[in-house]
Amino acid sequence: MPHPEPTDPGPLYSLVEDPLGRAYLRLLGRPDGADMVYRISGAVSADVPGDALAPGLRHGAKLFGFEGFNIRRLYREPETNRLHLLTRELVFYTDPSEPTRILREWRNPLDGRTYPVVPVNNDPVNQGPFPITAGFAGPPPREVHGRLVWSLDIPPRTDLGATLGEGFGLPGGVYTTWELFDFSIDADAVEAGGRVPRGALPVVCLWSRVGPWPPFTGLSEAATNGAGVVYHARSWTLGGFGELEPWLRAAVEADYPAYAAAPREPGPSQTSWSSFWANQLGEGSLTWAQWCEANGR
Template identity: 65%
Template sequence: MKRSLLTRSFALAALLMSVAVPASAGTGDPTDPDPVFRQVTDRNARLSLQTYGRPDGADMVFRISGSVYADVPGNALDPALRHGQKLFGIEGYNIRRLYREPGTTRLHQLSREIVFYTDPADPTRILREWTNPVDGKTYPVVPINNDTVNFGPFDVTPSYAGPPVRRLHDETTWTSDIPVRTDFGATLGERFGLTGGVYTAQEMFDFFVDEREVAARTRPGRVPSGAMETKISWARTSPWAPFMCLAESEVRGGLTYHARSWSLDSYGEVEPWLRAEVEARHPLYRSAPGQPGPSQNSWSSFHAKQLGGGATTWAAWCSANGR
């Protein structure tokens, strides 16, 4: 009798532990990442992989909220456009998933991102037009709408290792700084007013995961359910956005983006006002891509969607749309 009670007690304890830290069983889809994720033992690797996507292969979201400022060397455009002036708010998200090449250990991060430029004084008021203080003309505002933003493939074997991390107070943190250099004059045949036709930017990310979540998400052999609770600080320095119709080669300066981002389990957790805008005007961005493919950024997306893939030029678009 005592042996039976003891056995049941152990069984109950095991059940409670499994409820406290749920594990994904996957869907059986051959593109699910969880069979690959399950074999990863490096703690940092298990953390970083869960920022790329949910281990069960379902969509997750990184909600993005922040501001955009004018970066003007020497404050040379004052008073029309002052250095440090807040030009826009930004509100949107990246929706992503992890995709495994069937029958392999090769993973891809597949995502789309939609980020709206908003009134600097009201983050929920999406801007439809903007008056350029340099030329005095009003232009339509084109949101960041990149379909797609993909990464990979990367081979996730049992020896796969993650980035170096630090513990700051009760959080584990790590950094990803990405210098971007793309010759659009050569690749797209469109210079966008960029110096030499070359787009240069700096993307800077800091990731933060609290220790409770780290403990639950890094147990070897387990595949956690849902999205890891992650906070991100993001900054970007870049040329003027293409809809602003300011040629970097003629108007010295650019933009500084500074935003916060946080993980959500799914598109359904995005705020209703933001979902309403997406569903009315950009319904593609309700889900992540289904297959790997080429990536876009704000400039290549503008070239594809506003310039018709080269059917017209950036200068002609600005001339036709400025009033």
């Protein structure tokens, strides 16, 4: 058997005594150190309190399909018990009636202007490090009808005005949202241990986000009295980039080739907002308002 690489997560996985702790690590990534994919598929709809933007933009209007993936790998800090999750995520806004047709532009129904559509393209989105010991357990799941479910309710809050110098039309320049996850696996997939499994654990994840308008829309939360969007998607694990559908692989290879593989080492993370600031606003060379004025037609 070949000697493991210093960054191989397998030896740390093998330390964990709790079968549910090992299962939780497999939700995050493959213990064999290869890439794993969460294929993401859903939709984005308008969330308008009081239907106050009608008739131009009604509450509940389905604005976009939401199709893409997160590609990830587990990484061990050499000669330590610390584990990192290294990921990139690329999700396209698509035609709501034709989910495999990627949208390149979108007409804002309130100002009548058409804006270029900027996909979620975050490189990287990393977590950790996590100390892994024999007693590692992870959050507790609930067993329901023969399935184990891990629920994570996360309320991000970021002062973008302070961190980026750009408020994106958010109240006080502060980004707030909810990220709601339910990961589930077949209870029979939990293994007793003794080996490092190869391949991806079959996982289904349900995800919702309630938050501000994507910055490419030319809409601001402050100017629309707290209106925004609801993302609702499901995702499922694949063994790697090669298992994505041909249309999605082709889009990546044409315009986003770095997203065909997970990062190779830890680094600072991006969000959709910091990515837009870096790639569309030139790290502050333009304000968001200037970008909207220059790109809306």
